[in-house]
Amino acid sequence: MGTLKGLLPDQLEALGCQIMLGNTYHLGTRPGPSVIMKAGGLHKFMNWNRALLTDSGGFQMVSLLKLAEITEEGVKFQSPYNGSEVMLTPERSIEIQNSIGADIIMQLDDVVRTTTTGPRVEEAMLRTTRWLDRCLGAHQNAATQSIFPIVQGGLSKALRTESVKQLIQRDVPGFAIGGLSGGESKNDFWKMVHLTTDLLPEDKPRYLMGVGFAVDLVVCCALGVDMFDCVFPTRTARFGCALTCSGQLNLKQKKYAKDFQPIDEGCDCSTCERYTRAYLHTIVTVEPVACHLLSVHNIAYQLRLMLSIRESIEQQRFPEFVCKFMANIYTNKEYPQWIVDALAAVNIHLDPADPTAEN
Amino acid sequence: MKFILSSVASCSNRIGYIKDIERLPGLMLETPMLLLYAKEYFTFCSIHDPAVATPYGFNDKNTISIWPRNGRKQLDPDKYMDMIEAFQPDMYQALCDGDTDLKSSKKRIHKSIDKSLMFFEKCLERHEKSEVLKKSAILGVVEGGYSIEGREKSAKYLADFPVFGYVIDGLHKNGPDVENLTFEDVREILEESLKHLPNEKFRILHGCWNPGTVLSMVELGIDAFDSSYPYTVTERGGALIFQNCINNLNIPSSATDALNAAEPVTDIELKPETSISAQSSSEPPEKKKISTQEASHAEEDKYVVSKTQGHTTESQSSRLNKIYELSLLDEKYAEDFTPLSRSCSCLTCQKHTRAYIHHLLQTHELLGPVLLTIHNLHHYMEFFKSIREAIKSNSLESLKRCVNERNDVS
Numbered sequence: 062m063g064t065l066k067g068l069l070p071d072q073l074e075a076l077g078c079q080i081m082l083g084n085t086y087h088l089g090t091r092p093g094p095s096v097i098m099k100a101g102g103l104h105k106f107m108n109w110n111r112a113l114l115t116d117s118g119g120f121q122m123v124s125l126l127k128l129a130e131i132t133e134e135g136v137k138f139q140s141p142y143n144g145s146e147v148m149l150t151p152e153r154s155i156e157i158q159n160s161i162g163a164d165i166i167m168q169l170d171d172v173v174r175t176t177t178t179g180p181r182v183e184e185a186m187l188r189t190t191r192w193l194d195r196c197l198g199a200h201q202n203a204a205t206q207s208i209f210p211i212v213q214g215g216l217s218k219a220l221r222t223e224s225v226k227q228l229i230q231r232d233v234p235g236f237a238i239g240g241l242s243g244g245e246s247k248n249d250f251w252k253m254v255h256l257t258t259d260l261l262p263e264d265k266p267r268y269l270m271g272v273g274f275a276v277d278l279v280v281c282c283a284l285g286v287d288m289f290d291c292v293f294p295t296r297t298a299r300f301g302c303a304l305t306c307s308g309q310l311n312l313k314q315k316k317y318a319k320d321f322q323p324i325d326e327g328c329d330c331s332t333c334e335r336y337t338r339a340y341l342h343t344i345v346t347v348e349p350v351a352c353h354l355l356s357v358h359n360i361a362y363q364l365r366l367m368l369s370i371r372e373s374i375e376q377q378r379f380p381e382f383v384c385k386f387m388a389n390i391y392t393n394k395e396y397p398q399w400i401v402d403a404l405a406a407v408n409i410h411l412d413p414a415d416p417t418a419e420n
Numbered sequence: 421m422k423f424i425l426s427s428v429a430s431c432s433n434r435i436g437y438i439k440d441i442e443r444l445p446g447l448m449l450e451t452p453m454l455l456l457y458a459k460e461y462f463t464f465c466s467i468h469d470p471a472v473a474t475p476y477g478f479n480d481k482n483t484i485s486i487w488p489r490n491g492r493k494q495l496d497p498d499k500y501m502d503m504i505e506a507f508q509p510d511m512y513q514a515l516c517d518g519d520t521d522l523k524s525s526k527k528r529i530h531k532s533i534d535k536s537l538m539f540f541e542k543c544l545e546r547h548e549k550s551e552v553l554k555k556s557a558i559l560g561v562v563e564g565g566y567s568i569e570g571r572e573k574s575a576k577y578l579a580d581f582p583v584f585g586y587v588i589d590g591l592h593k594n595g596p597d598v599e600n601l602t603f604e605d606v607r608e609i610l611e612e613s614l615k616h617l618p619n620e621k622f623r624i625l626h627g628c629w630n631p632g633t634v635l636s637m638v639e640l641g642i643d644a645f646d647s648s649y650p651y652t653v654t655e656r657g658g659a660l661i662f663q664n665c666i667n668n669l670n671i672p673s674s675a676t677d678a679l680n681a682a683e684p685v686t687d688i689e690l691k692p693e694t695s696i697s698a699q700s701s702s703e704p705p706e707k708k709k710i711s712t713q714e715a716s717h718a719e720e721d722k723y724v725v726s727k728t729q730g731h732t733t734e735s736q737s738s739r740l741n742k743i744y745e746l747s748l749l750d751e752k753y754a755e756d757f758t759p760l761s762r763s764c765s766c767l768t769c770q771k772h773t774r775a776y777i778h779h780l781l782q783t784h785e786l787l788g789p790v791l792l793t794i795h796n797l798h799h800y801m802e803f804f805k806s807i808r809e810a811i812k813s814n815s816l817e818s819l820k821r822c823v824n825e826r827n828d829v830s
Binding site: 064065066067068069070071087091092096099100106107108347349352353 | 772
């Protein structure tokens with residue numbers, strides 16, 4: 062929407078945010094590509110001087126609009142604003158993304174629900190490759206905007222493998238993994254991520270779309286993912302939830318009415334510097350500023366998590382970091398099986414008896 | 421805490437200082453002031469939120485009603501003072517019944533006066549006995565609705581008590597409709613209230629008054645106002661752009677900026693009064709066309725010194741507001757990549773455009789009101805700086821004229 066839940070670009074910079082995601086469907090509608098172009102691109106329109114990434118606009122249409130019809134041509138849907146028929150083609154998606162001017166743009170993909178089975182999944186995967194080529198053909202700004210293809214294939218090993226095989230034949234600067242983070246079981250989820258990252262080239266970034274719970278982030282980093290996006294930190298802020306290393310705090314709960322600690326003693330964000338849980342308890346879901354204050358904290362938390370991951374990798378102690386992280390969340394050491402399995406697949410062993418899991 | 425005045429004429433503008441604030445030694449606040457002082461979080465406790473209309477009625481012999489989120493609560497002086505002792509504000513007003521406005525009956529007015537006096541005595545008693553409130557200042561509350569005798573009675577009674585100052589209350593019931601009251605509506609009773617109060621004491625007047633009215637009230641001798649006006653402007657997607665100081669020559673923004681006032685364009689050239697002001701601009705005054713200048717002042721007089729008693733009509737007040745603000749929700753700003761105000765140094769004007777703010781408001785993004793609030797509060801606080809400077813340099817009339825001129829920078 063051209064903003065992050067009321068935070069000033071200055072605040073985001075101060076929090077260490079390097080890149081923001083802009084939503085092509087929403088921005089393409091309001092204010093529209095013409096206004097953004099006149100402003101000189103989305104960076105200038107928002108006055109954000111760091112990086113921007115736009116999605117293709119396809120996901121919103123499939124998820125928000127019930128009347129979307131997908132054909133080889135593109136995605137046809139009814140405009141919610143005036144009821145007229147709109148067709149989003151790969152070419153049009155790239156055209157809008159070119160005018161928005163983000164640093165990284167996404168191909169329009171044919172995305173299916175993870176719970177879909179049957180020939181539709183293969184159709185979508187193959188069509189995604191064809192649409193990639195159309196997107197590449199339509200892309201006007203290869204020098205200034207990097208386009209990422211999106212690996213599809215649902216929960217099928219064979220289809221995912223084929224998708225990667227086709228996409229890596231194109232000359233692209235990075236890859237996105239799509240079609241996960243929906244309703245699939247965690248067991249299926251991690252296996253597809255693992256399979257895909259094993260197949261993708263090592264020297265190009267891998268962007269797992271729509272993944273953002275802290276635990277998922279840590280596991281997927283272990284599995285070889287480099288980039289993520291998620292609305293979770295800001296969405297949950299709206300409902301009064303704050304993220305901490307030991308889990309979520311629902312500040313609406315009465316038990317915080319007289320809790321005069323900050324959300325997290327160890328957090329240096331502006332919210333934790335000045336406000337107590339008790340104060341936040343009185344304003345969450347009531348005053349708009351509560352959303353703002355919690356968003357600041359949750360974003361700080363999320364970015365700090367990614368920073369710790371990076372630091373632990375650089376300092377060759379990533380496995381220890383993961384074990385400690387999991388132990389903080391699952392204090393009784395009852396780790397969900399999928400996490401144990403996923404980490405074991407990359408040689409990180411969560412074991413209650415494991416000394417490295419001790420704090 | 422001390423309030424020190426540098427001028428003591430009755431019913432006229434004043435420059436003052438609040439100092440020796442026990443909780444914040446070393447802090448000095450100049451008046452006239454906005455009760456949102458940036459420096460050190462000086463706290464003032466009122467009873468109601470002046471930006472939100474207070475439901476009327478719901479009062480009985482011994483209590484008034486307040487309206488927290490979880491439903492109506494009744495307050496008597498003891499309950500009220502219990503709360504004040506818990507909050508320990510630097511300054512607070514006594515409990516009062518201010519449930520009067522232009523339409524109130526004599527009976528209601530007299531009830532409000534008598535109850536308020538009774539509340540006041542009880543609050544003062546508690547205040548003087550209280551350990552924790554030794555560092556807090558208490559204000560008496562002048563009531564009387566729109567009755568001259570009522571005002572006289574209330575003010576005279578309170579004048580003898582050892583309070584830090586006074587809240588002039590009972591002119592309205594809060595909320596954005598207060599903007600529709602003109603200075604002429606309230607002038608008489610304000611004058612009456614103030615003339616019976618000791619000159620050297622601090623006076624607050626709550627409410628959503630527009631800048632022109634604020635200036636008139638400053639002239640009469642009010643020392644402090646609250647921020648309900650800039651807040652209300654923000655809530656409707658407005659950005660304050662009235663000229664908030666004497667010097668600034670208006671710099672036209674662009675050819676596409678149309679004038680906002682409902683009035684058709686007249687040939688006015690704005691000119692600051694350079695003769696009186698101590699800080700004169702380096703630019704030479706523009707030549708004015710005498711006849712049109714007179715015409716514009718006549719128009720101005722219609723707004724600022726309304727001869728009509730009683731209510732202002734909706735359309736008059738909305739035209740009035742157009743002088744002071746831009747409506748950022750208006751489509752015409754969709755592609756306006758200029759700042760809200762070229763001469764404003766706030767973060768919003770330094771870093772963002774009208775088009776962006778318009779977009780944020782259209783899409784109901786929280787950042788929209790955030791950016792507007794930053795600007796509106798800044799603009800309004802600069803306005804108060806100008807008021808103080810104008811009083812010191814005896815140029816309040818010029819400031820009044822600048823503020824009320826239709827702003828060609830729209």
